[in-house]
Amino acid sequence: MNFPDIKNCKIAVIGLGYVGLPLAIEFIREERFSNSLNQNRRIVIGFDIDSKRIEELKNGFESTNEIKKSDLYLLNKIKLTSSVNELREVNVFIVTVPTPIDKFKNPDTSALRNASKMIGEVIKGADKSNKIFPPIIIFESTVYPGATEEICIPIIEKHSNLSLNKDFFCGYSPERINPGDKLHGLREIVKVTSGSDRESTDWIDKFYGSIIDKGTHKVKSIKIAEAAKIIENTQRDLNIALINELSIICSLLNIDTLEVLEAASTKWNFLPFKPGLVGGHCIGVDPYYLTHKAQALGYHPEVILAGRKINDNMPKWIAQRVVLELVKKGHKILTSNILIMGYSFKENCPDFRNTKVNDLAIELREYGITVLVQDPLCNIEKVMQENNIKIVRDVQENQKFDCVIMAVAHKEYTNYKDEKWSSLLTARGLIFDLKGFVPRILNPIRL
Numbered sequence: 001m002n003f004p005d006i007k008n009c010k011i012a013v014i015g016l017g018y019v020g021l022p023l024a025i026e027f028i029r030e031e032r033f034s035n036s037l038n039q040n041r042r043i044v045i046g047f048d049i050d051s052k053r054i055e056e057l058k059n060g061f062e063s064t065n066e067i068k069k070s071d072l073y074l075l076n077k078i079k080l081t082s083s084v085n086e087l088r089e090v091n092v093f094i095v096t097v098p099t100p101i102d103k104f105k106n107p108d109t110s111a112l113r114n115a116s117k118m119i120g121e122v123i124k125g126a127d128k129s130n131k132i133f134p135p136i137i138i139f140e141s142t143v144y145p146g147a148t149e150e151i152c153i154p155i156i157e158k159h160s161n162l163s164l165n166k167d168f169f170c171g172y173s174p175e176r177i178n179p180g181d182k183l184h185g186l187r188e189i190v191k192v193t194s195g196s197d198r199e200s201t202d203w204i205d206k207f208y209g210s211i212i213d214k215g216t217h218k219v220k221s222i223k224i225a226e227a228a229k230i231i232e233n234t235q236r237d238l239n240i241a242l243i244n245e246l247s248i249i250c251s252l253l254n255i256d257t258l259e260v261l262e263a264a265s266t267k268w269n270f271l272p273f274k275p276g277l278v279g280g281h282c283i284g285v286d287p288y289y290l291t292h293k294a295q296a297l298g299y300h301p302e303v304i305l306a307g308r309k310i311n312d313n314m315p316k317w318i319a320q321r322v323v324l325e326l327v328k329k330g331h332k333i334l335t336s337n338i339l340i341m342g343y344s345f346k347e348n349c350p351d352f353r354n355t356k357v358n359d360l361a362i363e364l365r366e367y368g369i370t371v372l373v374q375d376p377l378c379n380i381e382k383v384m385q386e387n388n389i390k391i392v393r394d395v396q397e398n399q400k401f402d403c404v405i406m407a408v409a410h411k412e413y414t415n416y417k418d419e420k421w422s423s424l425l426t427a428r429g430l431i432f433d434l435k436g437f438v439p440r441i442l443n444p445i446r447l
């Protein structure tokens, strides 16, 4: 089969969020693709159904903070659009749409289905003269093993009237970036690649090889690549669940979990996980994709779901502990006030999808406590719109709290001096530190 030239093909990234935009940026980065005449002929289209996001990007505003300031100029080189018409004659589609769960914790693959239908409606198959290359559609969204072949490909075939591995090809290459992690960017993480047949697998592997400094890891099937991603996140979720459970036991034993972990970590093969809230779009969600598929196959996973239950229950456990500590210090619960520092699901990132800080605030309010949530990065209006919770950028001067909960260790908090922490507290006020972040001299209560 005749595939397009990797350096001169027309690429469309479908879904320009945390995953899609950095990918589009890497594919357009001109110095990598200049040919001998110093002409960049690779075309990158950035497509999103959210026209507001497209407008913002066109104006150079990037709300996820995933693109370095020095790279923002590359946005001008991407053809940013919400128009499906721009997707005709695209050689390579990369699908990076969301794959959340619904309120019953079942996979919600609607965005993936919609994107597949849209692609099916615009693609044309290769012609016999080989003048038109067969389109290659690569999925990057996290899914359960089998989803690309069971859901996406049949939809594309139905809406295009074309056949896989004859008129068009598919692949799956999971995205493994961590939002907010500036050390491990897209180019520094090995890319797992797969395709729908041998030739497309090789082509897709080379295609990603052209932008990933760390190299690629080619696997034999789409299902293996899908499974590799989902088990990475499931393993992380379970490791944190174990440490969360240990932290509950340590607290009942009246010993400091972090000190226990520090001591245990002196053994070479002890894994350095810490207790904490597990939210976000990946770790707290992806294991449910795997358990959904396992259950469909007649196997009821116990360990994975037990881990999910522990991690999902952490806000309730933390709220109970906070209330207990407040009572021990002589505070009246109904008149207590608490400041929660940090709202996003992880540090240095404005993403608040599925943040467990929200659950913690709700739990504490159930006790009748007044709760103020502060975050330096989250979009305040969006938080109100989506989660119906008022958060603030800053605490008013001289405002004092019976308890301060350090929930998300944004770097903005690193320059807090001891006096700043103390100034936030009432006379018998206490600090609850979920991140092991607050100086020990202030006697924070830790998870």
Ligand SMILES: NC(=O)c1ccc[n+]([C@@H]2O[C@H](COP(=O)([O-])OP(=O)(O)OC[C@H]3O[C@@H](n4cnc5c(N)ncnc54)[C@H](O)[C@@H]3O)[C@@H](O)[C@H]2O)c1
Pocket: 014, 015, 016, 017, 018, 019, 020, 047, 048, 049, 050, 053, 096, 097, 098, 099, 111, 112, 114, 115, 140, 141, 142, 143, 175, 176, 177, 178, 179, 281, 282
């Ligand atoms: N956020 C991460 O760090 C991360 C890391 C690894 C993998 N993933 C996976 O990557 C996928 C995307 O995650 P994300 O965090 O980038 O999501 P996101 O919500 O930040 O971005 C998705 C974008 O897709 C757009 N979109 C939705 N439906 C669309 C459609 N039918 N056509 C075109 N655009 C559409 C949305 O408007 C949004 O801008 C998910 O499957 C996620 O699990 C995410």
